[in-house]
Amino acid sequence: xxxxxxxxxxxxxxxxxTILAILFLIPIVWVIVTxxxxxxxxxxEPPIWIPKDIIxxxxxxxxxxxxxxxxGLNSIIVAGLxxxxxxxSCSLVAFxxxxxxxxxxxxxxxMVLGTMMLPAVVTLIPTYVIYTRLHWVDTYYPLVLxxxxxxxxxxxxxxxxxxxxxxxxxxxxxxxxxASSIRILFQIMYPLSKxxxxxxxxFSFLGSYNDLLGPAMYxxxxxxxxxxxxxxxxxxxxxxxxxxxxxxxxxxxxPIILIFVLFQNQFIRGIQMTGLAGR
Amino acid sequence: xxxxITKDTYRSQSRMKLREWREGWLFASPFIIGFIVLWLGxxxxxxxxxxxxxxxxxxxxFVGFDNILHMLKDSLLxxxxxxxxxxxxxxxxxxxxFALVLALALNNQIKGKVAYRTVFFLPTVVPTVAVALGWLTxxxxxxxxxxxYLKLNIRWLINPDYAIYALVIMSLWTIGTQMIICLAGxxxxxxxxxxxxxxxxxxxxxxxxxxxxxxxxxILLYLLIxxxxxSFQVFAIALIMTNGGPQNSTLFMVLYIYTLxxxxxxxxxAATLAWLLxxxxxxxxxxxxxxxxxxxxxxxxx
Numbered sequence: 001x002x003x004x005x006x007x008x009x010x011x012x013x014x015x016x017x018t019i020l021a022i023l024f025l026i027p028i029v030w031v032i033v034t035x036x037x038x039x040x041x042x043x044x045e046p047p048i049w050i051p052k053d054i055i056x057x058x059x060x061x062x063x064x065x066x067x068x069x070x071x072g073l074n075s076i077i078v079a080g081l082x083x084x085x086x087x088x089s090c091s092l093v094a095f096x097x098x099x100x101x102x103x104x105x106x107x108x109x110x111m112v113l114g115t116m117m118l119p120a121v122v123t124l125i126p127t128y129v130i131y132t133r134l135h136w137v138d139t140y141y142p143l144v145l146x147x148x149x150x151x152x153x154x155x156x157x158x159x160x161x162x163x164x165x166x167x168x169x170x171x172x173x174x175x176x177x178x179a180s181s182i183r184i185l186f187q188i189m190y191p192l193s194k195x196x197x198x199x200x201x202x203f204s205f206l207g208s209y210n211d212l213l214g215p216a217m218y219x220x221x222x223x224x225x226x227x228x229x230x231x232x233x234x235x236x237x238x239x240x241x242x243x244x245x246x247x248x249x250x251x252x253x254x255p256i257i258l259i260f261v262l263f264q265n266q267f268i269r270g271i272q273m274t275g276l277a278g279r
Numbered sequence: 280x281x282x283x284i285t286k287d288t289y290r291s292q293s294r295m296k297l298r299e300w301r302e303g304w305l306f307a308s309p310f311i312i313g314f315i316v317l318w319l320g321x322x323x324x325x326x327x328x329x330x331x332x333x334x335x336x337x338x339x340x341f342v343g344f345d346n347i348l349h350m351l352k353d354s355l356l357x358x359x360x361x362x363x364x365x366x367x368x369x370x371x372x373x374x375x376x377f378a379l380v381l382a383l384a385l386n387n388q389i390k391g392k393v394a395y396r397t398v399f400f401l402p403t404v405v406p407t408v409a410v411a412l413g414w415l416t417x418x419x420x421x422x423x424x425x426x427x428y429l430k431l432n433i434r435w436l437i438n439p440d441y442a443i444y445a446l447v448i449m450s451l452w453t454i455g456t457q458m459i460i461c462l463a464g465x466x467x468x469x470x471x472x473x474x475x476x477x478x479x480x481x482x483x484x485x486x487x488x489x490x491x492x493x494x495x496x497x498i499l500l501y502l503l504i505x506x507x508x509x510s511f512q513v514f515a516i517a518l519i520m521t522n523g524g525p526q527n528s529t530l531f532m533v534l535y536i537y538t539l540x541x542x543x544x545x546x547x548x549a550a551t552l553a554w555l556l557x558x559x560x561x562x563x564x565x566x567x568x569x570x571x572x573x574x575x576x577x578x579x580x581x
Binding site: 010013014016017020021024025026027028030031034042043044045046047088089092093095096097100101102103104105108111112115117118119120121122123124125126127128129130132146148149150151153156181206209210212213216217227228231232235242245246249250252253256257260264267268271272274275 | 296299300301302303304305306307309310311312313314316317318320321322324325328335381384385387389395396397398399400401402404405406407408409410412413414416417419421422423424427452456459460462463464498501502504508511512514515518519532533536537540541546549550553554556557560561564
């Protein structure tokens, strides 16, 4: 009797998650399909899943009408500089918190934890005013600088937890041999922290690439837009030609999907680390 | 090391300690500087801005408590708070429950587990802007996928009563990270506990409520706290999907503050509302922590 119940449960399980998986894929498939349609075919009843003519030229058109490559480069520059800044600053701070002993260390660690919980909204207006005074509005400085000052406390926390778990014997031995902290950091900590550093790299890059609020606040010249802003503006301009907007969305998402496919394990492991580190 | 501790050794050891102190501060300086420049300074400055009437083009004008008084009479603020609250209190618990259900499902021996996990996680990789634009068509009243296949006639993003719920539904698509975290937590449950329960003859429901839930409760708490903090500050989807409409029914707080500060350049009032939201989120987080003692189980409890 129990065996039949188990079998039924397993069938039920498979069927349910398969249905859910299909439902989850529908929006993605829909976006791709819509990007290959004619404008008039977007809101038809019944919805068209396989257009009669596949308009590949939508992609060519949107690419030539809108400087997507340029916007993409903007995004990559901002995201790249931010990520480098995050890696350098957060690993330095994490190392200091995890390995070095100094007065006030635990207090600073509490500050890091606190910053993770503080709603950033309260800093939006004043930092904008400050950047205005510095004449840094409509530049990339406000988008990149915070990363160099350890703004992403979460990354500090993650790296610190990871470094804390690395056995002390290694650096104790190095210290006895007279190694300086810098050498210990570069030759022991960094190589052993590769998984955590990879996670920080991926999520920092993605966070910056996807950010809309920052550029929406600080970038006013169209040519300096990053991809999220560009896409948002594009949706306004080409609202009647929705396949164009969908094509641009696909183009913006492709690099991310590529990174995801290549580093899937990194992604998953990174998230598990954050989840379990955050207990 | 059998060296006798001479005065020189002692002095060089304390020199080394001082060096470590210096290095500690030096290495941690990016964050310390960042904290002052990006958090403490701005927060204090913001308190000053609250007392001003300032549009950045001319000098600020001191108005004292006027902004706060205006806040107490702002009906749009009430709408904004309501929208933010409805969205957050609906989507965060629903997201976590859904993520947990998926994680429980995937925690069994399933063929193609990795494929399923990828499919459920993929939406969170897609940039928010693309997600919002893609779902716009799904919510279209006539010809949109949702209305057509569910045979509904709801004017999703056009009817002020329904727009918020459209955004809540959309938020259930991006539960990938929560699911992965739940999965990690479930896999951390020691097998011996489950086996012991099996031997004792507990049924599946009991196992779930007395073993699974307590052991993943720290993770659930983490997801709740982070979820609430983030949801209260949602911006992009409100801007792109509805721009706060229709009739300001989706004017989330951060969007309202953004409009005030960057479209109407009313810095004083924007800063006031930002502080209001800040205090509210902090208070709510503290309450969550206090309540957590009642339902979160930690291994170290005796």
